[in-house]
Amino acid sequence: MISWTGIGVPMMVLIPNLLWLLFPPTNAPAVEEVDEPVGLMILERAGQFGVTIIPLFYPVILDDAASSFYLIAMLLLLIVYYAGWFRFFQRGRNYSLLFLPLWxxxxxxxxxxxxxxxxxxxxxxxxxMFLAALLLASGHxxxxxxxxxxxxxxxx
Structure with missing residues (x-):
């Protein structure tokens, strides 16, 4: 059964990526300039698939202090993530801003x-979900x- 609350977990990260598809970087390197090892790409893609699909089957239930901690920490990380996207779009969609340090x-x-x-x-x-996040981490x-x-x- 699909968890409607669980869907929100990946969507909060995916929404800015949809804007990236519509408004890509202005100076991204050509595909042949990017040298990504196949093994890392496989780990990254498997992790991306997992962190997108697995939450669909787990509800978000705030039933203890740990759950509240996780949610607050996730919201703080989203602030960092959205600030990075804001910087990217505000400064002309410069490709390097996707990788350069922020704060x-x-x-x-x-x-x-x-x-x-x-x-x-x-x-x-x-x-x-933890295993999928580790796969994502190792590749991404x-x-x-x-x-x-x-x-x-x-x-x-």
């Missing part, structure tokens, strides 16, 4: 949603860090 947070557009999904496993009380953080390093070399 001293390294690769904030990768770190904040990954931590959000890790915490969502606690909120949803779902071990499969590594790929984003590699891209950050490429950008830093290019800017130097």
């Amino acid at each position: 001293r947070i390294p690769i904030p557009m990768a770190v904040s949603p990954v931590l959000y999904f890790v915490l969502s496993a606690g909120l949803l009380k779902s071990f499969p 953080l590594a790929i984003s860090y590699r891209e950050y390093r490429r950008i830093i070399r290019f800017l130097s």
